[in-house]
Amino acid sequence: MVRGPNLRDVAQRAGVSVMTVSRFINQSGYVNKETSRRIANAIKELQYRPNQIAKSLQTMKTGNIAVLLGNVSSPMSTLAIKGIEHVSFQKGYNLLVCNTDFSEEKEQKYLDILMQKQIDGMILAPCSNRRESLQEVLDRGIPLLFLDRRVQGIPADYVGFDFENDSFRLTSHLIDVGCKKIAILCREADIVHESPQLKGYTRALESASIPLDEKNVLYCHSSSKAGYEVMEEAMKRCMPDAVYATSSVLAAGVLRFFRDKAIRIPEDCLVASFDSFGEYDDLIRPNLTCNEVPAFALGISGAELLMDRISGGTPDTEPRHVVFPGKLLLRESTWRGR
Amino acid sequence: MVRGPNLRDVAQRAGVSVMTVSRFINQSGYVNKETSRRIANAIKELQYRPNQIAKSLQTMKTGNIAVLLGNVSSPMSTLAIKGIEHVSFQKGYNLLVCNTDFSEEKEQKYLDILMQKQIDGMILAPCSNRRESLQEVLDRGIPLLFLDRRVQGIPADYVGFDFENDSFRLTSHLIDVGCKKIAILCREADIVHESPQLKGYTRALESASIPLDEKNVLYCHSSSKAGYEVMEEAMKRCMPDAVYATSSVLAAGVLRFFRDKAIRIPEDCLVASFDSFGEYDDLIRPNLTCNEVPAFALGISGAELLMDRISGGTPDTEPRHVVFPGKLLLRESTWRGR
DNA sequence: CTGTTAGCGCCTTCAG
DNA sequence: CTGAAGGCGCTAACAG
Numbered sequence: 001m002v003r004g005p006n007l008r009d010v011a012q013r014a015g016v017s018v019m020t021v022s023r024f025i026n027q028s029g030y031v032n033k034e035t036s037r038r039i040a041n042a043i044k045e046l047q048y049r050p051n052q053i054a055k056s057l058q059t060m061k062t063g064n065i066a067v068l069l070g071n072v073s074s075p076m077s078t079l080a081i082k083g084i085e086h087v088s089f090q091k092g093y094n095l096l097v098c099n100t101d102f103s104e105e106k107e108q109k110y111l112d113i114l115m116q117k118q119i120d121g122m123i124l125a126p127c128s129n130r131r132e133s134l135q136e137v138l139d140r141g142i143p144l145l146f147l148d149r150r151v152q153g154i155p156a157d158y159v160g161f162d163f164e165n166d167s168f169r170l171t172s173h174l175i176d177v178g179c180k181k182i183a184i185l186c187r188e189a190d191i192v193h194e195s196p197q198l199k200g201y202t203r204a205l206e207s208a209s210i211p212l213d214e215k216n217v218l219y220c221h222s223s224s225k226a227g228y229e230v231m232e233e234a235m236k237r238c239m240p241d242a243v244y245a246t247s248s249v250l251a252a253g254v255l256r257f258f259r260d261k262a263i264r265i266p267e268d269c270l271v272a273s274f275d276s277f278g279e280y281d282d283l284i285r286p287n288l289t290c291n292e293v294p295a296f297a298l299g300i301s302g303a304e305l306l307m308d309r310i311s312g313g314t315p316d317t318e319p320r321h322v323v324f325p326g327k328l329l330l331r332e333s334t335w336r337g338r
Numbered sequence: 339m340v341r342g343p344n345l346r347d348v349a350q351r352a353g354v355s356v357m358t359v360s361r362f363i364n365q366s367g368y369v370n371k372e373t374s375r376r377i378a379n380a381i382k383e384l385q386y387r388p389n390q391i392a393k394s395l396q397t398m399k400t401g402n403i404a405v406l407l408g409n410v411s412s413p414m415s416t417l418a419i420k421g422i423e424h425v426s427f428q429k430g431y432n433l434l435v436c437n438t439d440f441s442e443e444k445e446q447k448y449l450d451i452l453m454q455k456q457i458d459g460m461i462l463a464p465c466s467n468r469r470e471s472l473q474e475v476l477d478r479g480i481p482l483l484f485l486d487r488r489v490q491g492i493p494a495d496y497v498g499f500d501f502e503n504d505s506f507r508l509t510s511h512l513i514d515v516g517c518k519k520i521a522i523l524c525r526e527a528d529i530v531h532e533s534p535q536l537k538g539y540t541r542a543l544e545s546a547s548i549p550l551d552e553k554n555v556l557y558c559h560s561s562s563k564a565g566y567e568v569m570e571e572a573m574k575r576c577m578p579d580a581v582y583a584t585s586s587v588l589a590a591g592v593l594r595f596f597r598d599k600a601i602r603i604p605e606d607c608l609v610a611s612f613d614s615f616g617e618y619d620d621l622i623r624p625n626l627t628c629n630e631v632p633a634f635a636l637g638i639s640g641a642e643l644l645m646d647r648i649s650g651g652t653p654d655t656e657p658r659h660v661v662f663p664g665k666l667l668l669r670e671s672t673w674r675g676r
Numbered sequence: 677c678t679g680t681t682a683g684c685g686c687c688t689t690c691a692g
Numbered sequence: 693c694t695g696a697a698g699g700c701g702c703t704a705a706c707a708g
Contacts, residue, residue, distance in 0.1 A: 001398065001478060001480065003398075003684095004478065006686085007685065007686065007687095008685080016694075016695090017694065017695045017696080018687095018696095019687085019695060020693085020694060020695075022686070022687065023693095023694085026687085028687090029693080029694090031693075031694085032693060032694085035693085047474070049450075049453055050454055050686080051454065051684090051685050051686070052454040053394045053400070053456050053684090053685080054395055054686040054687090054700090055685080055687080056686095057389075057391050057392055057395050057684090057685080057686075057687095057700050057701070057702090058685085058686050058688080058700055059686090059687075060341075062391070062455075063455070064434070072416065072419060072420060073417060073419065073420045073617065075618075078410065078416045081410060081411065082410060082411045082437060085410065085437045089436075089444070089448075094434050094451065094452075094455065095435050096402070096432050096433065096434055097419070097423070097433050097435040098423075098427075099424075099427075110427075112387075113390075113432065114432075116388055116389065116390040117390045117391070117401070117402075117432065118389070118390065118391050136385075139340065224617070252617070252618055255621055256621075277618060277621075279411065280413075280615055280622065282594070283590060283593055283615075283622045283623070284618065284621045284622055284623070285621070285622070285623035341700095344700090344701055344702085345701065345702065345703095354678075354679090355678065355679050355680080356679090356701090356702080356703095357678070357679060357703080358677085358678060358679075360702070360703060361677095364703085367677080367678090368678090369677070369678085370677060370678085373677085388702080389700090389701050389702070391700090391701080392684090392700070392701035393701080394684095394702095395684050395685070395700090396683085396701085396704080397702085398684085
């Protein structure tokens with residue numbers, strides 16, 4: 001709103017030219033000791049602050065990076081964001097946090113706006129397969145990093161969990177303890193990415209020669225409420241041995257539904273979740289068998305990869321993929337022992 | 339990085355002047371139907387996108403608002419952020435999310451950077467009492483809204499919970515069920531704000547003619563780990579009847595400590611938390627007696643107040659304060675019945 | 677309805 | 693070591 005002092009004001013006050021002040025501030029080029037002192041004074045007296053907007057117009061760098069996630073308040077997202085923020089702040093970047101709601105439309109809208117705002121880098125958990133907008137990001141030379149999911153055909157760095165293998169392991173565990181009818185609860189949003197968790201699940205069934213029953217593959221919007229409702233619907237038809245939720249948000253819905261219907265875990269039905277509930281996971285009952293995945297580390301690592309690209313540390317090399325395997329936690333929700 | 343087409347390119351291609359294109363895009367002023375068509379074509383062919391930076395330099399508006407919180411991954415923060423994002427997106431604003439770590443230094447650093455970046459508004463949960471930087475925010479005409487906490491002497495809007503009253507009610511409940519030695523666990527960060535929760539606690543003790551024992555007032559950094567450690571330390575001295583954590587983050591530490599030491603809740607000691615664990619609160623065991631506070635609504639409301647200020651809806655009126663009372667949930671962690 | 681002029685605040689380039 | 697000129701992409705304020 002209000003105009004602050006600018007370089008010219010400082011220059012006048014210090015009795016030098018604008019350029020000298022600019023050099024002083026950015027430490028580019030030599031400035032006489034005495035002149036420096038006068039400039040420093042003028043800056044302090046006027047409470048001068050450089051105008052980052054004007055600087056950005058010139059340099060084409062904003063010092064902002066964007067993070068687009070499906071649900072910024074999910075247990076995993078919040079930890080990832082915190083990791084990303086940690087690295088960004090340290091490197092002098094600010095974070096534009098965007099919640100796509102797993103909506104392709106909202107994602108596109110955000111991409112559009114962000115292109116206009118000239119971000120220096122982007123971390124994206126895509127919820128669509130459209131390549132156009134992303135290609136434009138790359139064309140503009142904006143470093144892009146996929147987190148959690150990726151879009152085929154877009155050469156960009158990637159950090160994620162070991163979805164398929166961890167899912168295979170988890171499903172195998174359910175099979176090992178005697179389950180035959182294992183319902184898997186997937187996000188609709190993952191359909192476009194051919195859910196790697198579903199692949200791991202399928203592979204595990206195959207390994208155990210259990211035929212895949214399409215009726216056990218459930219899809220719903222990524223919310224606890226939707227998980228609840230789709231379980232309600234599915235349970236009307238038949239009761240599975242076990243329910244495997246591909247995310248803790250969905251697992252919450254399952255737990256609530258079971259609680260409301262007095263379905264006992266694990267006596268009546270086992271429950272497992274692909275990932276944990278994050279920071280408060282250990283306090284939740286029943287304790288879910290799940291993969292403990294390092295979401296904070298994922299954020300850190302992702303941000304570091306991105307920073308590296310931004311600073312031109314590794315220009316034009318092949319996209320790098322970093323996968324964080326989870327740790328399988330076997331807990332009461334799948335204990336068959338009585 | 340890469341320069342895209344600009345207004346001049348579009349203008350040339352459409353055979354008109356730069357200003358006409360500008361008018362067309364911003365829908366300011368009249369543009370001939372036929373001319374409009376040609377411009378629209380040119381824009382499409384060139385894949386033109388307005389440069390928000392340049393626009394900002396001119397208009398002094400960036401379309402960005404900043405949110406500074408102590409811990410962006412706390413259950414309450416994530417919900418508030420989601421609410422804020424919801425409103426901001428709708429109104430065409432982007433969100434710069436800043437995690438201050440409850441550090442005055444980091445907060446100051448962020449304020450400094452944000453001043454240079456020219457945000458259109460700021461939502462702040464302050465963790466210091468320094469007025470200088472905030473006065474500068476106001477002086478620059480940047481709408482400021484305090485969330486959760488506020489700084490004395492800075493006239494700005496505020497949204498928060500009903501800390502003192504809800505705290506009074508919660509403490510009174512603990513007294514009602516027979517507790518005499520009630521330990522209260524506060525954030526160090528709240529010292530500068532004269533923790534309203536502590537005030538409510540003190541008032542409740544007074545009402546019941548229970549003398550305040552300084553040894554029952556515990557302070558620690560706002561993290562679950564710190565809560566754990568300070569409990570460990572305090573318990574060495576004496577065992578209270580009840581522990582009242584002023585935030586769920588601290589309550590988590592208490593729960594973990596009690597679990598590790600096999601201290602039973604509520605048989606050996608009652609536990610209560612000022613606020614809930616947010617989205618997954620109902621799944622946590624033991625279920626904590628706490629205030630259910632509407633964090634999402636807080637975010638919505640805060641963002642709306644801010645938007646209103648930004649758009650000049652209510653210029654220069656008195657600061658507005660909106661307080662959201664919580665709903666007291668009496669749960670197993672304070673049931674004395676056997 | 678359209679164009680011209682003059683910046684927004686800063687940095688790059690080239691002369692001193 | 694310092695300064696002057698020019699422009700980044702856009703828009704406000706006037707002219708036509």
